[in-house]
Amino acid sequence: MASRYDRAITVFSPDGHLFQVEYAQEAVKKGSTAVGIRGTNIVVLGVEKKSVAKLQDERTVRKICALDDHVCMAFAVLTIFIGLTADARVVINRARVECQSHKLTVEDPVTVEYITRFIATLKQKYTQSNGRRPFGISALIVGFDDDGIPRLYQTDPSGTYHAWKANAIGRSAKTVREFLEKNYTEDAIASDNEAIKLAIKALLEVVQSGGKNIELAIIRRNQPLKMFSAKEVELYVTEIEKEKEEAEKKKSKKSV
């Protein structure tokens, strides 16, 4: 049945599937794993960074991007797109233009929800036009609004968007999400450091080569966004490993 209804985006199958949109969601699973966490006073975005080819300039391969950087008021909207790189670049450009256009027209920076809705509406349009295919990307969008409340939104190729407390997209996202469901507790996000460690721990579940392949960025309330260097990520990773060892020692002591 799938083969007759899956070649055109504008065709529903008899049982109500839009196969091209579902296939676009498979394209997202081919990208790296990204995780987003909403803490009490902080939002964290982490992504798996694979090594680049020898001759490629590593500096140009940045996955976490700012959509809008409110320099004077120190709010910002950070995002990460997972899936087809070229589709991500196009959507990020459109979103950035929209952020500036909004600021010029309304003299207020965009709220996180507004820009998420803009991106989601754009993605939905491409699921309803003939001759075009859906964007093969999912996004995690984080930031603080004027009211100081942290926000995390996720969009997918069909154009839906939802607010989340913590979520993961990309390869093995399900495993990471299950880890987050078990470990996202009030204690875990009580302090900023704990929220950062939770994001790194979640990524380490699926990242095979450890801390040097993790890119991390945070925004704290009323502070500019901060991209972590590899060394800083390594520091957290060593701390996590130490805690793990201590927990295992305690366990073996108890059982003895």
Add this chain to the structure above:
Amino acid sequence: MAATFFGEVVKAPCRAGTEDEEEEEGRRETPEDREVRQQLARKREVRLLRRQTKTSLEVSLLEKYPCSKFIIAIGNNAVAFLSSFVMNSGVWEEVGCAKLWNEWCRTADSTHLSSTEAFCGFYHLKSNPSVFGSCPRKNMQITVLTCRHVTDYKTLESTGSLPSPFLKALKTQNFKDPACCPLLEQPNIVHDLPAAVLSYCQVWKIPAILYLCYTDVMKLDLITVEAFKPILSTRSLKSLVKNIPQSTEILKKLMTTNEIQSNIYT
């Protein structure tokens, strides 16, 4: 077949008559054609070679090394599981390899394939000869491990809600032990080499079981390989596996850390 503006594929009507009419003339085979065809057939032969040398195994592999347990791994995740969990305990010795060539191979020269380009390696356990026991075929049990993409799994639920990766099993009538995971339900079918092996075993009444891992990452992936772990508790493999924590370390090393970033997918 033609694609319309909207991208649907339709069968284009042919006005030149039916496609069944074939020209009878001009199809006579010249001796040259026959020669080329024979050369191609020789090139495509599957050759069983003994142990990294170029001497071929004249005797059938199973007669020379009769075995009671035969484990086949197909696909890079299944092979990684076998090499890190099963083959690291005990000393396994390579007894031979199979080399073949067809038009899809990237090397043009079939006679000088190095050992690393063998398509299939055969190993036997040196320290435990009973695994290769003295009763060929009578007590032989075959285990096949392979992977498949989760979108091939036909189910009423949407693939997004499946707990991938997950394991399914399919066994022949003579296999009496219980499988360590649920059996593969209809209408799912098995394809390619695992299907051929299982069909052969069913016809010749050899007990065999296939463990099929449905995953959404077809490349070498830690989580997919670990999905095969329940197999280690089955009766046939329990005796072969000794050191599990060490295996996890070996597995991590196998995962290439220089997996280059694909430029298409971010």
